[in-house]
Amino acid sequence: MTFTLITGASTGIGYEVAKRFYFHGHSLLLVARNAERLEALKREFPETQNQKIKTIAMDLSSPNAARLLFEQTQHNGWHVDTLINNAGFGTFGLFDETNLETLENMMHLNMVTLTALMHFFIKPMRAAKHGQVINIASTAAFQGIPKFSVYAASKAFVLHLSEALHVEYKNYGICVSAICPGATATQFATRAQMQNSKIFKPAVSATPEAVAALCYSTWKNRKAIAVHGIANRLLVFLSRFMPRTLNTKLAGKFVDV
Numbered sequence: 001m002t003f004t005l006i007t008g009a010s011t012g013i014g015y016e017v018a019k020r021f022y023f024h025g026h027s028l029l030l031v032a033r034n035a036e037r038l039e040a041l042k043r044e045f046p047e048t049q050n051q052k053i054k055t056i057a058m059d060l061s062s063p064n065a066a067r068l069l070f071e072q073t074q075h076n077g078w079h080v081d082t083l084i085n086n087a088g089f090g091t092f093g094l095f096d097e098t099n100l101e102t103l104e105n106m107m108h109l110n111m112v113t114l115t116a117l118m119h120f121f122i123k124p125m126r127a128a129k130h131g132q133v134i135n136i137a138s139t140a141a142f143q144g145i146p147k148f149s150v151y152a153a154s155k156a157f158v159l160h161l162s163e164a165l166h167v168e169y170k171n172y173g174i175c176v177s178a179i180c181p182g183a184t185a186t187q188f189a190t191r192a193q194m195q196n197s198k199i200f201k202p203a204v205s206a207t208p209e210a211v212a213a214l215c216y217s218t219w220k221n222r223k224a225i226a227v228h229g230i231a232n233r234l235l236v237f238l239s240r241f242m243p244r245t246l247n248t249k250l251a252g253k254f255v256d257v
């Protein structure tokens with residue numbers, strides 16, 4: 001049985017992505033920590049003869065999480081032909097005042113687990129000469145962001161890695177893509193302690209449904225990178241003509257709470 005694996009599917013962008021892929025007939029393997037929420041998704045997305053829904057409750061920031069997840073799929077005979085690395089979080093604040101354990105968990109979830117999951121799942125995709133990976137990066141990936149420094153750096157890692165692997169695997173039938181949403185109305189801002197940031201004002205934020213639509217069209221068209229929203233695309237384009245320090249200063253002003 002072939003599955004689309006979505007990490008961080010319990011809420012926010014991941015949940016909307018799950019909904020979209022479900023309505024396009026994909027069998028889903030949904031992963032997040034909140035087991036109750038995953039059970040509720042099983043009821044929301046009923047199985048049919050051709051469409052199966054599996055869930056695994058797991059903390060993807062813990063060491064070895066990617067290996068354990070891969071081994072579970074192997075043990076159950078679930079082949080993953082689309083991997084959507086969506087689980088991630090940010091935290092706002094002065095670098096040295098931010099709890100180090102929180103930063104380490106973030107780096108592990110946003111980068112290490114994402115990389116390890118690709119490492120495990122691309123191998124069978126290469127054998128099958130078919131597969132896709134979508135990594136949820138961010139517009140934060142395009143410049144450093146004061147007080148959001150580790151998060152922005154982790155997303156730059158995701159973007160660069162995805163760009164390289166897109167080219168590296170093109171001739172193997174595998175497409176690796178990066179999606180770059182700007183501020184999106186989910187629980188992300190609350191977890192990052194950025195509820196008061198200008199960019200998370202309802203009039204400015206995108207909806208997770210719109211980001212999920214972009215994710216699906218990127219998957220369908222096998223594109224390398226997709227930035228969500230005209231304003232974000234324009235900012236990313238203009239930033240190429242500005243000094244890097246100025247970009248960083250402006251980004252810091254945009255996100256400040």
Ligand SMILES: NC(=O)c1ccc[n+]([C@@H]2O[C@H](COP(=O)([O-])OP(=O)(O)OC[C@H]3O[C@@H](n4cnc5c(N)ncnc54)[C@H](OP(=O)(O)O)[C@@H]3O)[C@@H](O)[C@H]2O)c1
Binds near residue numbers: 013035090138139191
């Ligand atoms: N919202 C934005 O403004 C924005 C902008 C650009 C990029 N992004 C990126 O989009 C992705 C999704 O974010 P979102 O906005 O949808 O945030 P969200 O509403 O906070 O959802 C995050 C999802 O990740 C899961 N998750 C978090 N920590 C996890 C862990 N340790 N192990 C397993 N699952 C975990 C959460 O589920 P559980 O709590 O059940 O584990 C949840 O399903 C992230 O990579 C984020 O960096 C968001």
